[in-house]
Structure formats: C-alpha cells, structure tokens
Amino acid sequence: MRSNRRHFVLPLFLLFALFLFTVPSWAASDQYGILVGRIAHVDGQLLRYVEEEKDWVQTVQDAPFGLEDALYSGDDARAEFILPNGTWMRIGENTQVQLIDLNPEATTVDVASGLARLYNKSGNAVAKLTTPFGYVVAPSGSAVDLYVGDESLEVIAVRGEVDFVHDGTGTRYPIREGGDSLIADKRATAPGRGTVDGDWDDWNGQRENLWADRQRSRSASADLLPEPIRDESYVLDDNGRWERVYYEGAYRDMWRPTVVEPSWRPFTAGRWISYYGDNCWIPDEPFGYVTHHYGSWVYVDSFSSWYWMPPVVRRYPQTPSLVLLFGWYPGRVGWFHSRDHIGWVPLAPHEHYYGHRPWGHHTKLIHRSRRPKIDIHRYRYLDEAVVVHRDHFHQGKRYGEHARRDVRKSDIVKQYKPVAAISPAKGDKQRFSVIDREVARKPHNTVARRIDANQKRIKESGRFDRARIEKELQRARIGTKPSLAAPAVAAPMLTPKLVEADKVRAPLDKTSLPRKEIKAKERERRLAPETNRPGFVPRERERGERPRLPGENGEQREQKTIIPPVRDESNRDLRDQGPPDRDRDRLPRGENQTLRSPRETEQQERVNRQPKVPERQQHPKELQPRPEQDASERRQQFQRDWQLQQPQERQGQRQKEPQETLRQRQEEQQGKQQDILRQRQPEEVRSRPEQGAPERRQKEPQETLRQRQQEERQQQELQRRQREEEFNNQRQLQRQQQLEDQRRREQEAQRQRQLEIKQRQEQAEREQRQQALQRRQQQELQQRQEMENRQRQQELQQRQQREQQRQEALRRQQQEEQQKVRQEQQTAPKKKNPSPEELLKLQQQRGWPQ
Known part of the structure; x- marks a missing residue:
C-alpha cells in the first residue's frame, strides 16, 4: 500500500515542479508585486474615473497612475506621468488616457482623444499606444506625438522611428x-506636414530642461536608490540627508527628513483615499511619494527620530529576463479601530502588509471567505501610532492637527481592535477624492464607454507583454508611404x-459644444534638430555610454561646409565669383570669364553670327561711354588695385607690354593729374558741365576706344582675381575653423573619456568599499x-546534563524506596489470624453488634 502511494505522489511532484518552471513572466511579476506609475506634474484640472461609483473625482500630483486607471484632463490642463519601467508620458487639454498594461518590458496605454506625447526612455522595453483608428509601437529610445480627434488622428515621430498600424486596413x-x-x-491614411504644436512643444521642452537640470545636479545619493526611482534623488537631497545608522545588528544607509517639525511622524502630512479596495496615501509634502510608497519607515531610539529605509532590489530567476523588482505599496501601515476612531501605525521592514492586490513581496492578500488573525502586540512602533476620529479620516490634507496625543500603547491594546484593512462607510464618496469639494464639470457618459470597452478587452485578451506586441507588429503587412495623390483625410478636430x-447622463448635443482643431495652424512649426531641442541628452549618455566620435565603428561622417552667398556691387552670386574649376570651365563664359545663363549664351552666339563691321566704320555714339566722373573713378580704382600687386610682377609685365600699352599708361597718368587738378577746383566749377565734351568724344580716335575697352577688361580681370582671393581666404578661414572645431571636439572627447575613467575609478572604489x-x-x-x-x-548540553542528573536522582530515589520497602517487609512480624474467642472479646470491647 505504501509503495503505491509513493508511485502516486512522485508524478504529482514532477507536475508541480514543471508548473513552477513554466510560469509566464507576467504571473511571476504579479506574484512579487505590481508596477504602479506616478502623476509627476499637473497644471489645471485632472480627473480620475472611479469604477466602483461610475463617477469622476479630481486627482493631484503625486497620486498613483496604475493598471486600469483612466484619466481625463480639463480645459487648459496638462499633466506628466512617470512609469517605473522607463516610460514617460505627457498629455494636453481634453485628453483621455487609460493604462491598459504595465510590466518591466512593455507599456500599453490607450489614448482615446486629445494630445499626448510619449518618451520611451527605457533600455529594452517597448511602448504601445492604442487609439480608435489604430495603434503606435514606440521602441526603446523613441518619442512620438499623438493628435487624436473625433474622426481622425495624426502621428508625428519626435525622436527615432515608430510604427503605426491602421485598424481599417491592417497596414x-x-x-x-x-x-x-x-x-x-x-478608412484611409494620408501624409501630413510633420509639424507640431508650438506651445505644446515648448512646454515639453521646459519639462525636459527641468529634468535635465535635476539629473545634472544629482548627487551620490542616487546610487542608494533602485534604478526605477533614481530620478527622485533630487527630492531627498533637497529635504533631508543620508546617514549611517546601526539597525538590527548592522549599519545601514538611511534617509532622515530635515525640513519637518520635531514632532513629525510618517503618514501624517497627506490624505488617505480608497484605491482598488485599499487605503492609498496621497502625500502633501515634496518627499512624500517616494518615501511613503517604497521602502519602510523605522524609528531609531538612539536618535529619537524617524528614518526612511530604501527598498531592497530583488532578482527573481523565474522571469525570462531576470527582471529586478521591488514593491510599491499604497501605504505600508497596520490598521486598528474602535467605534469612533481609526488608527494606523507604520510597519517595520519585516512586518507584513495586508491588501486586496499583490502590491509588494510582503503583501498578504485579503480573502473575503476568511479573515486573518492579527496580533496587535506584533506592531513594533505601536507607541508612534496615529489615531483620529472617523469624521476626519477622509477630510483635509493633514492629520497632525486632528491626531489624538493622549492615546498610549496600553490604551490601544485594551480599547482598539486590529484589522487587515479599514472598510469604507457606505455612501461615502469622499473616500475616492483628494479634495473636499465636488467636481462641477465632468466628462460625458460617452467617455466612459471607451473605458468599459477597454476593461472588457483586458479581461478577454489578457496581458500585453513585449513578445506579444512585437509578434502582432510583425504580422501586419508593411505599406508604402501615402502619396499626395491619395484621398485627403481631414485634420484632427476635437469636441x-x-x-x-x-x-x-443626458443625451449629448455636439452642436452645443465648441469643436476646435487640436493643432491650430497659427501654432504649427517644424521640429528643431534633436541636438538643438531643450533638454537634449545624447542617447549614449542616457544609457551611460561614451558618445561616439566620427570615424568610430567604421563610420566616417562627411563634414560639409555651407558657404553663404556673398554679393558684390553688381549683385552677382558667389558661385559666379568663385575660382574656376573643372566643371565651371565647361560652362559658357563671356569676355570677363564670368558664368552666363543659357539665355545670355544664346544671345551672344546670335551676335557672333552677325557680320562684323570694321572698327574704323563704327560710330563713336554706338559705344555710349560713361560720364567723365565715372571714368576717373574707374581709373583710380584700377590704380589702387594695380598697386596691390608685387613690384617684381609689375616690372616683368611692363617689359612684356607693347608700346601701345605704354602710351595708354601715360595717358592714364595724365588723366589722373587732370582729375587731381579738377578736384582742387571750387565746387561750383566742378559742378559745371564740361564744355565741348561731346565734341571731344566724337573726335576721339578708335585707338583710344580700344584702349578704354582693354582697360575695362583688365579692370574686370582684376576684380575677378580679387574675388578669387576673397573666396580662397574665406575657404581658408573655414578650414581653420573646421580644424579648430575638430580639435575642440577631440579635447571635449578626451575630457569626457578622462571623466568617464575617473567615474569608473570612483565606481570601482565604491564597489570595493561596498x-x-x-x-x-x-x-x-x-x-x-x-x-x-x-x-x-552549550545550552543544549547543559539541558541534557541537567536532564540526566534529574533522571539519575529519580532512579536512585526509586531504588532507595524499593530497598526500604524490602527492609520493612523483612523486619515486620507476621500477623496471625485471631481466634473466635478473641473476635468475640474484641466485639464486646468496641460495642459491635453480635
């Protein structure tokens, strides 16, 4: 019979072991804790949908944003969400979002309407954004803008590359x-202009700048926090300090707040709300979120102060990628109550937390069928408990002024009853709200329909992990880019x-609601280059890598120099003034070696085909000479340009010049002397028109005209050479600037490498010390x-020895008693039976009846 039991138990054990090793990743993560995001910033009104009440309540900064949470932003409202797997999201006004799934490798968010931007700053996670018209998949290191309207949407890649899958065509x-x-x-898709809303982009840039400054000023305390909450180190640096505290037999790094009152206690500056059946803490102090939802608070008697112990990162090998997880809790406290009062006490690190969901690895789930038995004596910090009246439990933002100071540990043990969770009062709607007043304007019931549809999809489809998202994306066929000839799709309009x-709950009249463009045309603009955007951080630096330099990994980036156009007196472009090259020599040129357009070339060829007239038959009036003053200015400019040349070059040229050129030079010198004399004359004399000028021009010989033409050609040639020199000088300056920039980049890279080496050394030293x-x-x-x-x-040996001695003494005592009994039996006389006469006498003496 026993052998049959063994054969039956062994297969069951093997099946159980196989089940443990085949648990999916999401089941393992749920077993050890649920990831919950945070509302990091709110401008305006942000509403949260309460499934239990089918109603909307207002939420604030530092409130949770977790699974199945649905939010709606009001008019002129904006909000920022940070999820612990490296996904950051921001929304604009009149935007509806809902968190469908969140795990260490994937984020799924539904954007039903409005304006949203998502940053995937994780190392290996993927983000999926669902809309009524399709979904967007954003890989690691990418960012995307969504403009979701009533009848259409627009998708813009802000960083990297994203994929959009159209629901209508599956493309x-x-x-x-x-x-x-x-x-x-x-039904269809169409190309957009790729412009973003200017105001929206500026606000995102301001937020990125703010976080970039916080990261740059991050101190060494960031190394004491786990990676998902390391961005919150600036809050701890501004409001407290880290200390080395001896606790439970070891020295530990703990944080102590320094901007609080001496009588401050945890879970007093804030408010409790109901969050999926459990009481969630909404802090009203800057350091309240990270210290009241992660880790534990401990009271150190030697310092008479509260210290926050950061969470311990745990590695679970059951998950495929060995995900590092640690617990998020709505509020790690133990509860007790009486008829009129409610109290709570911070839990020590080893004490269990009771909740309706598996929030952290120390959470014990509450079942309706059985209630846990809680010993109120087990609470370590019961002396520091907070007790308030029931009327103040869901009111105000601080419990310090309402907390009872006359309640001691002995009173709590005698008068209060411990419970796993405080049950909310029936009909108390304030338990879900962070503010005491009701919301005046709420989203219409048509908004809740999308939320209910998402709830059904979550129950039917299950979890959206990374493998599932990538598999669905691979199944979709890749379509070609929509052309301009495609049917036009209206720009997103939102009601x-x-x-x-x-x-x-009344019927919605869309005509009474103002319908407007999500992205107004007057605010549209192109995205700036990534390196010029506010808050830009290189992706290598985000991952802790050294920025790549040109030429690394076989890449050689070509540095292009853009030369701005320079115009001369004749308004010619620089490309017509630059040095001749191989390609430009092939183009048609004129006498002055300047480029000509095709139209000018055709006109010049038409003129060349005409019969030439001898020079002696050309009439002087056809030459149309310039005024005398312009000629003198040209001669002066020519003389100045000619003097700039080297003397030896000019002497060699003079030897080669013909006699005709020498005569021209003499005439030019005489003309200059005449100009100098004319300039010395009074103004009224110089302003008079020169008498006989037309007659002199008519009498000028053809030789003088040819000299003047040659002079103009030489002047044009000299101007061309000057432009070439200016062009060469400019290129040389640009080369020098490029070399200087390259040298500066190399120095910066070397400085960065030295800094990284120093950081590695410091990290190695820290690791060695650790x-x-x-x-x-x-x-x-x-x-x-x-x-x-x-x-x-030793205690066991002493106990054994004492037990042996006791047994030995007991054995001796028994032996002595037995020996004593035997001796008494031997020494005692044997009793004889009385005779009848003796019996009769005895009866008479005692008066017995005969």
Whole structure:
C-alpha cells in the first residue's frame, strides 16, 4: 500500500515542479508585486474615473497612475506621468488616457482623444499606444506625438522611428523623425506636414530642461536608490540627508527628513483615499511619494527620530529576463479601530502588509471567505501610532492637527481592535477624492464607454507583454508611404466632453459644444534638430555610454561646409565669383570669364553670327561711354588695385607690354593729374558741365576706344582675381575653423573619456568599499551566528546534563524506596489470624453488634 502511494505522489511532484518552471513572466511579476506609475506634474484640472461609483473625482500630483486607471484632463490642463519601467508620458487639454498594461518590458496605454506625447526612455522595453483608428509601437529610445480627434488622428515621430498600424486596413506604416507625419481616419491614411504644436512643444521642452537640470545636479545619493526611482534623488537631497545608522545588528544607509517639525511622524502630512479596495496615501509634502510608497519607515531610539529605509532590489530567476523588482505599496501601515476612531501605525521592514492586490513581496492578500488573525502586540512602533476620529479620516490634507496625543500603547491594546484593512462607510464618496469639494464639470457618459470597452478587452485578451506586441507588429503587412495623390483625410478636430455635473447622463448635443482643431495652424512649426531641442541628452549618455566620435565603428561622417552667398556691387552670386574649376570651365563664359545663363549664351552666339563691321566704320555714339566722373573713378580704382600687386610682377609685365600699352599708361597718368587738378577746383566749377565734351568724344580716335575697352577688361580681370582671393581666404578661414572645431571636439572627447575613467575609478572604489563592507558584515554575521550556535550547543548540553542528573536522582530515589520497602517487609512480624474467642472479646470491647 505504501509503495503505491509513493508511485502516486512522485508524478504529482514532477507536475508541480514543471508548473513552477513554466510560469509566464507576467504571473511571476504579479506574484512579487505590481508596477504602479506616478502623476509627476499637473497644471489645471485632472480627473480620475472611479469604477466602483461610475463617477469622476479630481486627482493631484503625486497620486498613483496604475493598471486600469483612466484619466481625463480639463480645459487648459496638462499633466506628466512617470512609469517605473522607463516610460514617460505627457498629455494636453481634453485628453483621455487609460493604462491598459504595465510590466518591466512593455507599456500599453490607450489614448482615446486629445494630445499626448510619449518618451520611451527605457533600455529594452517597448511602448504601445492604442487609439480608435489604430495603434503606435514606440521602441526603446523613441518619442512620438499623438493628435487624436473625433474622426481622425495624426502621428508625428519626435525622436527615432515608430510604427503605426491602421485598424481599417491592417497596414503598417513606419514614421521617422524629421519626415512627414501620418494622418488617418477609420478608412484611409494620408501624409501630413510633420509639424507640431508650438506651445505644446515648448512646454515639453521646459519639462525636459527641468529634468535635465535635476539629473545634472544629482548627487551620490542616487546610487542608494533602485534604478526605477533614481530620478527622485533630487527630492531627498533637497529635504533631508543620508546617514549611517546601526539597525538590527548592522549599519545601514538611511534617509532622515530635515525640513519637518520635531514632532513629525510618517503618514501624517497627506490624505488617505480608497484605491482598488485599499487605503492609498496621497502625500502633501515634496518627499512624500517616494518615501511613503517604497521602502519602510523605522524609528531609531538612539536618535529619537524617524528614518526612511530604501527598498531592497530583488532578482527573481523565474522571469525570462531576470527582471529586478521591488514593491510599491499604497501605504505600508497596520490598521486598528474602535467605534469612533481609526488608527494606523507604520510597519517595520519585516512586518507584513495586508491588501486586496499583490502590491509588494510582503503583501498578504485579503480573502473575503476568511479573515486573518492579527496580533496587535506584533506592531513594533505601536507607541508612534496615529489615531483620529472617523469624521476626519477622509477630510483635509493633514492629520497632525486632528491626531489624538493622549492615546498610549496600553490604551490601544485594551480599547482598539486590529484589522487587515479599514472598510469604507457606505455612501461615502469622499473616500475616492483628494479634495473636499465636488467636481462641477465632468466628462460625458460617452467617455466612459471607451473605458468599459477597454476593461472588457483586458479581461478577454489578457496581458500585453513585449513578445506579444512585437509578434502582432510583425504580422501586419508593411505599406508604402501615402502619396499626395491619395484621398485627403481631414485634420484632427476635437469636441471637448466636459459638461455640467447634472448633464452627464443626458443625451449629448455636439452642436452645443465648441469643436476646435487640436493643432491650430497659427501654432504649427517644424521640429528643431534633436541636438538643438531643450533638454537634449545624447542617447549614449542616457544609457551611460561614451558618445561616439566620427570615424568610430567604421563610420566616417562627411563634414560639409555651407558657404553663404556673398554679393558684390553688381549683385552677382558667389558661385559666379568663385575660382574656376573643372566643371565651371565647361560652362559658357563671356569676355570677363564670368558664368552666363543659357539665355545670355544664346544671345551672344546670335551676335557672333552677325557680320562684323570694321572698327574704323563704327560710330563713336554706338559705344555710349560713361560720364567723365565715372571714368576717373574707374581709373583710380584700377590704380589702387594695380598697386596691390608685387613690384617684381609689375616690372616683368611692363617689359612684356607693347608700346601701345605704354602710351595708354601715360595717358592714364595724365588723366589722373587732370582729375587731381579738377578736384582742387571750387565746387561750383566742378559742378559745371564740361564744355565741348561731346565734341571731344566724337573726335576721339578708335585707338583710344580700344584702349578704354582693354582697360575695362583688365579692370574686370582684376576684380575677378580679387574675388578669387576673397573666396580662397574665406575657404581658408573655414578650414581653420573646421580644424579648430575638430580639435575642440577631440579635447571635449578626451575630457569626457578622462571623466568617464575617473567615474569608473570612483565606481570601482565604491564597489570595493561596498564589497569590503559586505564582507565585513558577512563576517560579523557569521561570527554572530557561530556565537549563537555555540551558545545554543552549550545550552543544549547543559539541558541534557541537567536532564540526566534529574533522571539519575529519580532512579536512585526509586531504588532507595524499593530497598526500604524490602527492609520493612523483612523486619515486620507476621500477623496471625485471631481466634473466635478473641473476635468475640474484641466485639464486646468496641460495642459491635453480635
């Protein structure tokens, strides 16, 4: 019978082991904790949908944004969300979003309407944005803008490349940064201009600048926090300090707030709300979110102060990628209550938290069928508990002024009853709200239909992990880029859904609501280059890598120099003034070696085909000479340009010049002397028209005209050479500037490498110190364990010896008693039976009846 049981138990054990090793990643993550995001910033009104009440309440900064949460932003409102897997998201006004799924490798968010921008700043996670017209997949390192309207949407790649899958056709369209955007409705797609809303982009740039400054000013305290919450280190640096505290037999790094009152206690500056059946803490202090939802608070008696112990990162090998997880809690406290009062006490690190969802690895789930038995004596910090009246539990933002100071530990043990969770009062709608007043304007019921549809999809489809998203994306066929000839798709137009609270369930009259463009045309603009955007951080620096230089990994970037156009007196472009090259020599040129257009070339060829007239037959009037003053200016300019040349070159040229050129030079010198004499004359004399000028021009010989033409050609040639020299000088200056920029970049790269080497050395030293500290702690722990083991062994030996002595004494006592009994039996006389006469006498003496 026993052998049959063994054969039956062994297969069951193997099946159970196989089930443990085949648990999917999402089940493993749920087993050890749920990831929850945070509302990092809110401008204006932001509403949250409460499934239990089918109603909307207002939410604020530092409130959670977790699974199945649905939010709607009001008019002129903007908000920012940070998720612990490296996904950042911002929304504009009249925007509806809902978090469908969140795990370490994938984020799925539904954008039903409005304006949203998503940054995927993770190392290996993928983000999926669903809309009524299709979905967008953003890989790691990318960013995307969504403009979702009533009848269409527009997708713009802000960074990197994203993919859009159209629901109507099932086609996949890649959208790249710097290219055109994509506009789609339920039936077709069309190309967009690729412009973003200017105000929206500026606000995102301001937020990126703010976070970039916070990251640059991040101190060494960031190394003491896990990676998902490391961006919150600036809050801890501004509001407290880290100290080395001896706690539970070891020295630990803990954080202590320094901007609070001396009588401050955790979970007093804020408010409790109901969040999926559990009480969630909404802080009203800058450091409240990270310290009240992660880790634990401990009270150190030696310093009489509260310290925050950061969470410990745990590695679970059941997940395929060995994901690092740590617990998020709505509020790690233990609860107790009486008839009129409610109290809570911060839990120590080893104490369990009770909740309706598996928030962290220390969470014990609450079942309706059985209630857990809680011993109120187990709470370590019961002396520091907070007790308030029930009327103040869901009111105000601070419990310090309402907390009872006369309640002690002995009173709590006698008068209060511990519970796993505080049950909300029936009909109390304030338990979901962060503010005491009701919301005046709420989204219409048509908004809730999309939320209910998403809830059904979550229950039917299950989780959206990374493998599933990538598989669905690969199944979609890749389509060609929509052409301009495609049917036009209207730009996204949005109808705000906020109405009065009493008209939420009434039929929606769209004509009474103002319909407007999500992206107004007067605010449209092109995206700036990534390196010029506010808050730009290189992707290599985001991942902790060194920025790549030109030429690394076989890449040689070509540095192009853009020369701005320079115009001379004749308004010619620089390309007509630059030095002749191989390509330009092939183009038609005129006498002055300047480029000519095809029309000018055709006219010049037409003139060349005409019969030439002898020079002696040309009439002087056809030459149309310039005024005398212009001629003198040209001669002066020519003389100045000629003097700039080298003397030896001029002497060699003079030897080669013919006699005719020499005569021209003499005439020019005489003309200059006449000009100098004319300039010395009074103004009224110089202003008079020269008498007999037309007659002299008519009498000028043809030889003088040829000299003048030759002079003009030489002057043009000299101007061309000057332009060449200017062009060469400009190119040389640009080359020098390029070399200087390259040298500066090399110095910056070298400085960056030195800084990285220094950081690695510091990191190595920190690791060595940490390893040494860990070894020392392990040695102390081993010594303590050995000492405890020796003490236990000694106590066990002493107990055994005492037990042996007791048994030996008991055995001796038994032997002595037995021996004594035997001696008494031997020494005692044997009793004889009385005779009848003796019996009769005895009866008479005692008066017995006969």
